[in-house]
Amino acid sequence: MNTVLMQNVQQWLERDLDGKTKQELQGLIDKGDEVELMARFSNRLAFGTAGLRGIVGAGPMRMNRLVVQQTSAGLGRYLKQQVEDVESRGVVIGYDGRHDSKLFAEDAAGVLLAMGIKVYLTYQTAPTPLVAFGVTHLKAAAGIVVTASHNPPQYNGYKVYWSNGAQIIAPHDAGIAECINEVAENKIPVQALAFDDNTLENNGLESHGLVMLEADFYHAYCIGVHQAPELNNHTQPSLVSLAYTAMHGVGAGFAETILKEAGFDAVYSVKAQREADGDFPTVNFPNPEEKGAMDLVIAEAKKYQATLACANDPDADRFAVAVRRDDGEYQMLTGDQVGVLLGHYLLSFSAPTQRLTCASIVSSSLLAKIAVHFNGQCCITLTGFKWLMNVAMAESRPERQFLFAYEEALGYCIGDLVKDKDGLSALLAFAQLTAELASQGQTIWDRLHHIYQEYGFHLNEQVSIALQADTPNIGGFLRENRPEKIAHLAVLSIDDFSMARRFYADGTTELLSLPLSDVLIYQLEKGARVIIRPSGTEPKLKCYYEVVETMKASESLEQAQTRAQRSMATLIHSHQMSLPS
Known part of the structure; x- marks a missing residue:
């Protein structure tokens, strides 16, 4: 077996104090499984703007206790370099309901405590929005949440928030990654934590920097939700009933409490999916967007003839909803439809000084048109809430404060309570919108009809296109062969984010303000649009279409939808046919 590989494996075994992963590695050694060992030790999980995410297992290319300890030590070193009073301001740490999440969170806490950094650790599982809230609520230097969100059961992750409460962006991601690499060669000191039924024993740990975030902290978030002006529309909540699922995650207690305190008494939780379960036994994939994931909550809604069938993903930062139609069946709304409905609703009653919205480049263009109608502004950012919220904070002014942001992948942020997507406040806002409409004898479908009649029926679809393995440099080909038309629609402009420049059909250009990224946007006649994200590692394109x-x-x-679907089919087919084969 490869000598260098075995040296790396043995070194890892000496540093790994987790008997489970040590046994897993030893088993691979005993079997002589060099292929699997190479996969585990070819590199280490890359730390980026989303932190870490990977399959749980032994080795530096997996999520495990040693990787979490090394990551936490690197984060601690970077924080000490960047934040003068990090030791006293501290770091908030929370975790979801996956099997290893609590242990990973405690390891992160132990490493930071050993470095002299104060730690606020949630006393039980916590929704991701609660950790983001905690960073600004406690004026902490940073936050960590151990979660793999809606990934399959075998995954876990490690997400970092900066002191502003938003997910990290450059240069912090690269700075933390560099510090992780520096400390990974050394033994990581970890301060032991002593617990008794999730409560700190009276052993003096609090005096050494550990503060447990208990029920009063959790309640502070709920109070913040109900004090938020955007979430204070209490128009006849008794007119709305809803079924709810936490999808084996950690959102149920919060969702039920927030809805009840807002007057929504007819809430029916799916019992089989209410409690956290890292195996996710009733869903193939714990993501509300996946086919079949909403089946149980829709069945629950039918049982009670509820107005809505609502879901949070397992860490409760995303929100999905199906709405009852006149025929008694339930239809899922797309992420864009929910974003447009919430944006229109919030803009319709917000103060004139709170009209700043944000949407990602791949989300519907409709929110921007609605914002203009309400004398507001919509900032367009790169994909991801790390960009949405950092841009929102950078663009906020006293005369134009932040109101709402969304991306099509079921992420929504309302007001400034949480500087990240929050599926719990989105759930409440959507219920309140539905109740207001019901008080006027209207439905969500009526509101959508009104919006589409005023601004046009916007249809968005996403398609991943696999190309031939020998197709050379997809991005380069597209940039060298700019189309004049796609599906008989003239190309009005092309945004090339790799060089931050817009190319108009008449030959003129202008600079773009967004960060560099491998993205192309084709603006077409009649409001149509094609967005392409070429893969740098394989002949594959991720395409987003709008008609x-x-x-x-x-x-x-x-x-209207039938007509739009016909146009969409033509656009997708024509675009695919124009690509190299």
Whole structure:
């Protein structure tokens, strides 16, 4: 077996104090499984703007206790370099309901405590939005949440928030990664924690920098939700009933409490999915976007003829909803539809000085048009809430404060309570919107019809296109072969984010303000759009399409959607045919 590989494996075994992962590695050694060992030791999990995420297992390319300890030591070193009073301000740490999350969180706490940094550790599982809230609420230097969100059961992750409460962006991601590499060659000191039924024993640990965040902290978030002006519309909540699922995650207690305190008494939780379970036994993939994931909550809604069937993902930072139709069946709304509905609703009653919204480049263009109608502004950012919220804070002014942000992947942020996506406050806002409409004898479908009639029916689809393995340099080909038309629609402009420049059809150009990224955006006639994210490692394109159809006065939603789907099919087919084969 490869000598260098075995040296790395043995060194890892000497540093890894977890008997489970040591046994796993030893088993691979005993079997002589060099291929699997190479996969585990070819590199280490890359720390980026989303922190870490990977399959749980032994070795530096997996999520495990030693990787978490090394990551925490690197984060601690970077914080000491960047934040003068980090030791006293501290770091907030929370974790979801996956099997190893609590242990990983305690390891992170132990490492930071050993470095003299104060730690606020949640006393039990916590939704991801609660950790983001905790960073600003406690004026901490940073936050860590151990979660793999809606990934399959075998995954876990480690997400970092900066002192502003938002996910880290450059230069912090690279700085932390560099510090992790520096400390990974050394033994990591870890201060032991002593617990008794999730409560600190009277052993003096608090005097050494560990503060447990207990029920009063959890309640502070709920109070913040109900004091937020954007979430204070209490128009006849009794008119709305809803089924809810936490999808084997950690959101149920918060969702039920927040809804009840806002007057929503007819809430029916899916019992089989209410409690946290890292095996996710009733869903193939714990993501509300996946086919079948909403089946149980829709069945629960049908049982009670509820108005809505609502879901949070396992760490409760995303929100999904199906709405009852006139025929008694339930139809899922897309992430764009929910974002547009919430944006329109919030803009309609917000103060004139609170009209700043944000959306990602791949989300519907409709929110920006609605914002203009309400004398507001919509900032367009790169994909991801790390960009949405950092841009929102940078662009906020006393005369134009932040109101709402969303991305099409079911992420929504309302107001300034949480500087990240928050599926719990989005759940409440959507319920309040539904109740307000019901008090006027209207439904969510009526509101969508109204919006589409005023601004056009916007349809968005995402398609991953696999190309031939020998297709050379996809991004380069697309940039050298700029189309004049796609699906008989003239290309009006092309945004090339790799060089931060917009190219117009008449030959003129202008600079773009967004960070460099391997993204191309084609703006077409009639409001249509194609966005392409070429893969740098394989012949594959991730494409986002948008078509806009003027909605006739006498037309139903179904009729307009049928027309838009025909246009979408033509656009996708034509675009795919134009790509190299």
